[in-house]
Amino acid sequence: MEEQKLSFVGKSFERKDGLIKAEGRAMYAADREFARMLYAAAVRNPRPRIKILGISDEKAKKVPGYVTLVTYKDIKGQNAWPVLDLDYPFLPEKIARFAGETVALVVAETQRAAKKAASLVEIEYEELPNIQDPLEALKPDAPEIGGTTDMKNVYAHFTIQKGDVDKAFEEAAYKVEGTFKTNYQVHGYLETQGSIAIPETDGGMTIHSTTQCPYYVVDGVAAALGITYNKVKVIQTVTGGGFGGKEEVPALVAAHAAICAAKVGRPVKLIYSRKEDFQCMSKRHPGWAHIEYSADKEGHLTGCRVKYVLDAGAYSTITAIVLFRGTVHSTGPYKIPNIDVKTFGAATSKVPCGAFRGFGQPQINFAQESLIDELAAKIGMDPVEFRLKNLLNPGEMTATGQKLTSSCGLSELVEAVRKKSGWDKKVNLHEKKGHIAKGIGISTCYYGVGLGAKGRFLDRAGAMVNIYKDGSVGVSVGNAEMGQGALTVFAQIASETLNAPMELVKTEEVDSSKVPDSGPTVASRGTLMGGNAIIEAAKPLRERLFKVALDMLIDKGGTSGKMIAHDGVFEMDGITVSFTDVAKEGWNRRLKMCEEGWYVAPHVSFRLDNGQGDAYVVYSYSADIAEVSVDTQTGVTKVDKIWAAYDVGRIVNPMLATGQAQGGILQGMSWSLFENLQYKNGIMVNPNFTDYVCATTKDKPEYDITFIEKLYDEGPYQAKGMGEVPLIGVAPAVANAIKNACGVRIDSVPLLPEKVWRAIKQKNAAKEAK
């Protein structure tokens, strides 16, 4: 009866929230004010690991505007933050496990008074033994400092076993091995964490929070206050960046604000300073990996052994899910028949690490893709040729024995960047101008979209679509806008399904009381899950409206019965009606104009004992080629250009997708070259943007981005997920390019000038010795 080409999906609509933000009118958490609002500030643990003997506010009391001290005694609910495990107390009673941990809070009339008073609160303590190095933590004689599994100081461990690895290595024609390390990465979202808690008359609490996961905030606040979920309402404020950093920890910040607000009976605002944000909010886990690959005479990969350790910090939070992702992807996007992978999330006495764009993959991808280049070199093969020979193609099996059935364009991606970058010519060029050496390097990656087997209990999402009397449309979702463009992409998906003009569709920021728990907005699952939920909600509305439109067109003289719906109009035999008219007529007929949708991700069949089965429902893919200039006298590396190709399914909004890609590449480059968080004796040394360096405009490389859209039928308009792949492959591509430029392999991130410089010096010395 009807035909519809895509009118809204696949087009570069401007962001819905663009102008509001450009005019400075967007209301972030810190911008919101409420009558009689008080301010909270945290009292932080000054040492790595302490036994708390007492907390005194004697001096703090004298600060004008001081209201009260809040400690664990004020918690009316459970003093254990519900994440995956329950090891993280909202406020510690006896032991604080890392420097910077919130030990108590102070409430005061002004922000300034709260900060001042907090600095005057005295903690009496005894120092306890602590561990800084995750490998130390895994040793049998290490003191016990944490852990949530049967192994001491371990929050999670996984394994993948396939084939006969020992035999593979025995029979191998070529073998390589290497140990690689990566450092922390700080999210550096420009808006720091913050929450406002407003007590309601029924004993409930309304929270305004900057977050990617409003439903985690509901969990945290309900638990801390000991109240039922229907009394907690979380409203997501305009969120100034997330990148995973606003996944789990906003629940902690919000719970702290809520505990304070419940005690004083007035709204309480808690906004983090940048320094505090560095010291106690989540980070990308530092990674350590030892990898071995084996190959046969023709250069086919035959075996892979991996030992991978993440430095998880003082509490478990979501380390298990992060490590799971790292585990599944640890051998790289290759077909390898024999595999032995063992991974561990180790406790240390440092800041607890959590979600960060890439989620445990960038660390291992750096290690594994660096080593693949070494193997190719050993065999005497071009890195691109070697990859093409071994990459996963549709119909083939991943490390976990998952058969890639649909939507896999990895080889095509490699061919695309190879051609565009002029790889074949450049790779043997080793161009040198004075002391500047140019080089080129490649990396590939695959990325399981969504939460996968380890987080499958969370993999569902809801939406509500409401068509108003005037034909405007409200879309409520449970997945959050944090800068990536979700509000716009969701509106496009709703527009497409309803044939409603974009300007009539508004997506709301998340309000937890409107849409059921939709899980977190992480793991590149926003578009896939939220989008599908919207389609579920909009489908019945679409049926109704399209019927009405057909009637109206026939009434107006249409005879053929062939209706075309496009760009917000319905057409038959040259006669048209607009979406607005159809919607109004729907209301006249008293049709149901509001629907809810619910989408559940397909089941994944993964088994934890041997690590075999389907780990994720679908994968996105990337290939990156980096071109660098290395100053061989100083070791300074400059990334000149990145060619990247992605298969992320259908691109819903090319402008937004390109923006995400560029941002991801830059963040990946910044991590691989500059970002270097340091601890000394258990204390963070550089918790600020002065000494923790992020890339700025002057470091910007050139980008060349290609999307190869392998459509995924389960996805909303065949989209997969986009947020993370752009970051993952950058570091190994850069490291491989440095090797190509000046012959040195740097085995740890960041690829600092001193490391490059030292390696070059060593190489020259070795050459001279010969």
Add this chain to the structure above:
Amino acid sequence: MKNEEIIHADEDGFFTIALNVNGELGHMIVSRNETLVEALRHYGWKGTKKGCDTGDCGSCTVLFNNKPVLGCMMPAVAAHGGNITTIEGLGTVRNPHPIQQAFVEAGAVQCGFCIPGMILSTKALLDKNPEPSEADIRKALDGNLCRCTGYVTQVQAVRIAAKKVKAMKKQQEKLAAKELAAEKRKAARKTAKKAAKKNK
């Protein structure tokens, strides 16, 4: 503003300063070590953001006597007697400034937290240098950290903005010229009428 207006401190160490924010002349009561960004935000100019407190991120950038300054590095008292433009002072809700439009058009806005600062840095740049090169742009925006974008869209945004601002200026000049001409004509008509009366 006139210099004679004196800042005075009360016994609690609060100062009353006078300044012009976005064309609104007014007073602010600020404490000795309060920064300009804190004072502005306290008085409702929430468009100015605070991303670091250490002068590293640029999100607190405002224009002080038409020059970009970091609001977190400037004591509020030092703003006494000055003219300040924040992001709210650039366009109006109904009629955004061309730089604001350019940032949206170029896709340079993601989470938006860095954007007010970026836009004010751009304004300062274009005031000085209406046709900046890529190097000029990169230099002017180097103090504005953005964690979402890859910075290309912002460089593009400044280019588009430069064109738009130029077009706007031309338009304004045209309008001004038209008005001038209209006034002249009016005056001429008046004198002609007067002369005609006299002649009667």
